[in-house]
Amino acid sequence: MLYTFEIYPLLLALTTAGLAGVVGSFALMKRMSLAGDVMSHVALPGLAIAVLFRVHPLWGGAAALLLGSLLIWQIERRTTVMSDSAIGVVFAAALALGALLLQTQEELIDALFGGFSTVTLSGLILGLLAIGLALIIMYRLRGHLLLGLFSPELAHSSGVRVDRVNLIYFLVFSLTILLGLQFLGAILVGALIIVPAAVGRQLTHTLGNFLIVSALAGMISVGLGFFLSAVYHLALGPTIVVVASVLFGLSLFKKKE
Amino acid sequence: MGKYILDTCPVMLDTEYMSILSVQNLKVTFEDRVALDGVSFELEPGETLAIIGPNGSGKTVLLRALLRMVPYTGRIQWAGDVNLGYVPQKIDADRHLPVTFRNLLSAKAEVNSWSGEEISRAVRSVSLSDKILTTPVGHLSGGQFQRGLVALALLGNPSVLLLDEPTASVDVRGEEQIYELLHRLSEERRLTTILVSHDMSFVYQYADQVLCLNRERVCWGVPREVLTTETLNRLYNSPMRPYEHQHAEDH
Numbered sequence: 271m272l273y274t275f276e277i278y279p280l281l282l283a284l285t286t287a288g289l290a291g292v293v294g295s296f297a298l299m300k301r302m303s304l305a306g307d308v309m310s311h312v313a314l315p316g317l318a319i320a321v322l323f324r325v326h327p328l329w330g331g332a333a334a335l336l337l338g339s340l341l342i343w344q345i346e347r348r349t350t351v352m353s354d355s356a357i358g359v360v361f362a363a364a365l366a367l368g369a370l371l372l373q374t375q376e377e378l379i380d381a382l383f384g385g386f387s388t389v390t391l392s393g394l395i396l397g398l399l400a401i402g403l404a405l406i407i408m409y410r411l412r413g414h415l416l417l418g419l420f421s422p423e424l425a426h427s428s429g430v431r432v433d434r435v436n437l438i439y440f441l442v443f444s445l446t447i448l449l450g451l452q453f454l455g456a457i458l459v460g461a462l463i464i465v466p467a468a469v470g471r472q473l474t475h476t477l478g479n480f481l482i483v484s485a486l487a488g489m490i491s492v493g494l495g496f497f498l499s500a501v502y503h504l505a506l507g508p509t510i511v512v513v514a515s516v517l518f519g520l521s522l523f524k525k526k527e
Numbered sequence: 528m529g530k531y532i533l534d535t536c537p538v539m540l541d542t543e544y545m546s547i548l549s550v551q552n553l554k555v556t557f558e559d560r561v562a563l564d565g566v567s568f569e570l571e572p573g574e575t576l577a578i579i580g581p582n583g584s585g586k587t588v589l590l591r592a593l594l595r596m597v598p599y600t601g602r603i604q605w606a607g608d609v610n611l612g613y614v615p616q617k618i619d620a621d622r623h624l625p626v627t628f629r630n631l632l633s634a635k636a637e638v639n640s641w642s643g644e645e646i647s648r649a650v651r652s653v654s655l656s657d658k659i660l661t662t663p664v665g666h667l668s669g670g671q672f673q674r675g676l677v678a679l680a681l682l683g684n685p686s687v688l689l690l691d692e693p694t695a696s697v698d699v700r701g702e703e704q705i706y707e708l709l710h711r712l713s714e715e716r717r718l719t720t721i722l723v724s725h726d727m728s729f730v731y732q733y734a735d736q737v738l739c740l741n742r743e744r745v746c747w748g749v750p751r752e753v754l755t756t757e758t759l760n761r762l763y764n765s766p767m768r769p770y771e772h773q774h775a776e777d778h
Contacts, residue, residue: 299620299621299624299626300620301620301621412634413633413634413635413636413637413638414634414638416626416630416631416634417631417634417635417638419619419620420618420619420620420626420631421613421615421617421618421619422596422619423590423591423594423596423613423615423691424613424614424615424676424679424680426594426596426613427594427611427612427613427680427689428613428635428638428639428683429638429639430638470625471624471625474625475625475627475662475663476625476626476627476629476630476661476663477625477626477627477630478630479625480624480625480626
C-alpha cells in the first residue's frame, strides 16, 4: 500500500531534526534543555502579531525569537543558572499574550501544535540554506562551546571568547526553534531539542558520537512520525514527539558502563 | 590566541631580573561587597606561589582577576606575552556527559589551530594513557581527572600555570602524585606556578612564596619565614599551629 506525503515538508523537517539533535546536545550539556520551551513560547506572541498584520507568521516568530535569544543571553551573562521564577514568568506571559492575540481557535491550535500547511520550493531552499549555515557554525564552534560549558575560566584562558560564542549559539538555537515551530508548534518544538539529545547522551561515550546519535534520533523520530501520521491519520507534531519519547524509553534499556 | 599581550613597558622586558607578575593595590568589588582589597605582590619567573586563606577569602577571585575575567582596580602587570594555562577547581558541566579528555584536548587545539603533536606532547608530560584519554570524564578517578585537567592546561606550552585547588577532589595518594607532578613540571619547564591550596605540607615543601589572603593580604613571603602561628591564627581567626592546617575547611 502506498502512502504519499509531500516531499518538501519531509525534507525540511528531517534536516531540521538533524540540526535540533546537534543544537540540543549542547543545550543538554549547558543544562539549558528547558530553554527550548521558553523560546518556543516567546515565539508565540510574534506569530500572533504577524497573523494580525497579515505578514507571514515566521517573520513574527523570527523577530520574537531574536529578542528572546538576546534576553536569555543577558540572563546567562548575569547569573550562572536561569532562575525557575524567571523561566516561569516568561513562559506563562508569552503563552497568555500569544493566546490573546490569536483571534481564531484554528490559528491558536496551528500555532500551538503545528502542522505544515505548504512548503514552497523557494521556502525549502531557504530553509535548507539556513540549516546548512547553522550546521557549519555548530561544527566550527563545537570546541569553543565545549570548553565554555566545561569551565568558563578554562575557556577564557584557552582563547575562547565565551560571551560571543554563547550569543552565536543562542541565535542558532533560535533558528532551530523557528524551523521546528512550523511542524511541531510552540508546545511541542522544545521536545525536538530535548528528547533526541537525551537519547544520544544515554547511548554514547564521546562527543562526536553523542552529536551524531542525537541528530539521528531526531531524524528517525521525524521520519517515523511522518510515516505513522500519514498511515494512521494522526496529528503530525504529537506523533513525532511520541516516537522520540519511545526512542528515549528504549535507550534506557542500554546500561551505561 | 590564549596569549596575553600586556601593558608592560617594552624596555623593561629586556631586563633579566624583571618580575613575571606584579600586582599592585588590587581591589575587586561585586556590587557592594568587597572581595579583595589592597592586595600587592610580585613573582619571579619560575617561582611557585601558594595562595592560602579561609573560604570566601578571595582566592578564586584573585585567580579570575589574574585571568582578567573580573573588573578590578589597581594594577596587574604580566611580563611580556605570557601564555597562561589554567586548572579549574571544579567543572561547571555535569561530569557524566559523553565527553572525554581527548575531546577536550582536541577542542582547545582546534580553538588555537594547534597540531596533534601539541596534544601528544601535553599528554606525554603528564603520562596520560590512551585509555584515560578515551574514557568519559565521569568514569575517571579524582586523580586521573585532575591529571587530565593539568594536561589540558599544559597544551600550548604555557609559561604560567594557574591552579585553583587542584587536589580538592583527590585522595591523599593522588594528592601527592599531583603535587609531585606539578613540582617536576615546574622544574623541567621553568614554569611559574600560582596555586590555591589548603595543603600546608605542599606549601612548606614546594612553594617559594606564600600569599595569605583574607580579602586583604595577611602575609606574603617565604613560607618558613612568614607562616607563624600568630599569622595563621589571624588568617583563620582560630587557634592553629603551622603544619596543622590540613583541609581545615573540610571539617
